[in-house]
Amino acid sequence: MRIHIATDHAGLDFSTQLQQHLSAAGHDVVDHGPIEYDAVDDYPAFCIRAAQAVVADQRAGVEALGVVFGGSGNGEQIAANKVEGVRAALVWNLSTAELAREHNDANVISIGARQHTYEEVTSFIDRFIQTPFSADERHVRRIGQIADFEKDGSLLPDPRA
DSSP states (O other): OEEEEEOOGGGHHHHHHHHHHHHHTTOEEEEOSOSSOOTTOOHHHHHHHHHHHHHHHHHTTOOEEEEEEESSSHHHHHHHTTSTTOOEEEOOSHHHHHHHHHTTOOSEEEEETTTSOHHHHHHHHHHHHHOOOOOOHHHHHHHHHHHHHHHHOOOOOOTTO
16 A cells, blocks of 8 residues: 655654554555654645645555644644545544544544654554445445535535524
């Protein structure tokens, strides 16, 4: 599987170690930056490029997922979610990593590098990669509703109206 990775300065060490871990597991890892430590770097472009690459690969039939890192993971998740077709989930334990794939068919996860040990991070990412989407009708329907809103702003009728 191809794994696209991006980070800010807070996640750079994790990103480097994780790339080695994922490559050793047989994954094709693509690093979207940064290439060096800069305490005032601007992470949105790195995360958006990684997210764009995930969507491009998936649309081309390439099995791909993404991982973005930051101090908390919040800003990186927000940036990734601005890309049409991305469903980025903030992951903080094994359950959220699994549910992100199983229920939401998330194609990108975001992790707070300052919140976890390297061992925790690798376990979250491994679980995310290994967990398939359930394809349950209710989850497919809800993901479709999100995609519809993303494309044209459409929503289900307001039941209060």
